[in-house]
Amino acid sequence: MIRLHxxxxxxAGAAVLPTLDQSRYLTQVMRLKAGDDLLVFNGVDGEWRCSIAEALKKGVILRAGEQVRPRGAVPDVHLLIAVVKKAALEFAVEKATELGAARIGLVTTRRTQGDRVRMDRLEAIAVESAEQTGRLDVPGIDLPVKLEVVLDGWDAGRRLMFCDETGGAPAMQALAAAGAGPWAILIGPEGGFAPEERDRLRALPFTTAVSLGPRVLRADTAATAAxxxxxxxxxDWER
Structure with a gap:
């Protein structure tokens, strides 16, 4: 069944007004008509079965029926990724959403050479990925911030999985030893982290430096693998 954010x-009984683009998708692409059902979620109230109450030229009106699923727990993991080229960054956001990241933060580093970031495009990709994968929420995406600023304001209660291309403990082993709880995963730019960035990251008490294997991975591949x-x-895979 079609899912819409x-x-x-x-x-129950609430009127829901999709955007004009969403309305066109429902009526012109998916060929839905009055009385047809779809699933709708907003990241807060769970998932609801809705029906098309009216199909107008300027959009459709949905009527909420019953709740199908309440909102459950979301894995408490954030992805922090250095700004990279457009295609790679979009791929990383798409896969991070599919893999359950609760939030995606963009960082700039000494060696960041990424393109200008289109936040609206990244947010649209996250919404579409959430709709397709059955998520009941959409991860928030934060504007780019300098890595040192992010670390200065870090919540020490959240562990940081530092994916270090120069080496670290095997990831599965290190994660199992550190245990569950709030986590963030840090992925660097194409040129890797500068030595001073790596030294600071490794010295932080909340950091777990890990290796993602013997091969050097692209940033988007590394984010997916991590x-x-x-x-x-x-x-939450065992659930």
């Missing part, structure tokens, strides 16, 4: 509150390892070791 909306920002509006959801409750989230996969985290989910397998301490995430």
């Amino acid at each position: 909306v920002p509006q509150p959801l409750s 989230l996969t390892l985290w989910q397998a070791a301490v995430g």
